[in-house]
Ligand SMILES: [Zn+2]
């Protein structure tokens with residue numbers, strides 16, 4: 028049997044991505060080969076592109092990209108719940124279900140979390156644990172483009188759950204990128220009053236459209252934390268604040284927005300080796316809570332796809348434009364320049 032070839036973006040190192048001809052993977056037992064219809068860029072891909080790898084997720088040379096949807100091309104032995112021609116969305120990881128953390132239902136902390144990369148290509152082979160837990164049939168009304176948002180939206184839903192807020196609460200979302208915008212939308216849907224902060228008026232306007240009650244450009248205020256506090260509970264501060272930029276300095280500003288007893292959700296992953304400081308008095312006398320949130324879980328993946336299906340077109344503003352695979356560099360440039368929230372990548376037109 029001759030091996031067929033496909034185009035794929037191979038990451039060799041820092042900002043070194045080459046479109047190459049590589050073998051189409053063959054699905055083994057329990058695996059599913061997906062023909063990728065659309066992929067999407069995300070902040071993590073941008074970091075991987077600039078740093079030339081990712082400590083937890085991948086080592087070059089490697090195919091990369093992790094948000095995608097497509098059509099089942101072939102199934103491996105033993106797969107009965109998927110068939111060729113079926114439209115699917117796929118999450119980029121799966122927990123093992125057996126380790127110390129999985130048995131304690133902390134699935135995002137799984138010691139054997141399996142990651143899938145290679146969405147910037149024509150085909151991808153989905154490993155068995157992901158097929159079993161996080162490969163989902165696409166409902167009829169969901170387009171391939173919006174289906175790519177399932178993974179980041181599932182992380183946001185996990186983040187909202189871990190924040191533990193109720194309708195009528197005030198929540199500050201810090202960061203006007205795609206993740207911050209999705210937080211705004213989900214929180215507003217749940218009847219939470221949202222204050223979005225960011226540095227770009229155009230992006231803040233998108234947040235308004237997704238349900239933010241107030242938007243605040245931090246470049247235009249002297250003290251961002253204070254400017255947020257005065258908006259909630261007669262100046263006491265917000266019930267919760269969510270950090271979506273991945274900068275230690277913003278983690279600290281986020282803590283300063285809270286009322287007594289408030290919860291900080293530090294969601295944005297910072298560069299490795301960095302740290303931030305918290306005043307001891309804020310934790311002791313004000314009883315603020317600091318929570319880190321990482322990635323998502325299979326139930327949040329299902330919830331994300333359900334939300335996308337019930338609200339077609341709602342998250343469209345986050346898919347800024349579409350480019351062929353051959354213009355992946357341009358996609359990252361648009362992300363760097365903050366001209367795109369996300370770029371949809373079309374492998375066929377490469
Ligand atoms: Zn992502």
Ligand SMILES: [Zn+2]
Nearest residue numbers: 123126129137
């Ligand atoms: Zn596990």
